[in-house]
Amino acid sequence: MLKTKKIKQGNTYAIHNGDYAGQMFVFIKQNKKTKTYSFLGLPDMTTLEISQSDFDEGIRTEIVQFVEATPRYVFKVILNQYEKNQKTKNENLND
DSSP, X not given: OOOOOOOOTTEEEEEOSSTTTTOEEEEEEEETTTTXXXXXXXXXXXXXXXXXXXXXXXXXXXXXXXEEEOOHHHHHHHHHHHHHHHHHHHHHXXX
């Protein structure tokens, strides 16, 4: 059995199969209430929410693989983009 590292804010993961193959996901936050993880997908700069169970299964089957801990100064830019996407999403819901 593979030992999984605890997911941490700023960790970058490569997606090797499926609809998101070739993309990198940067972990932003965990929602314990809905049991989801939020990511910013690169290079498309899209905001994604993935269930913890789906993500854990992806790690277990090596569809999702840890790449690196993003440098802090890079993560700040990624976080700003994530927050901008969320703000735009919320504004669109209110229209």
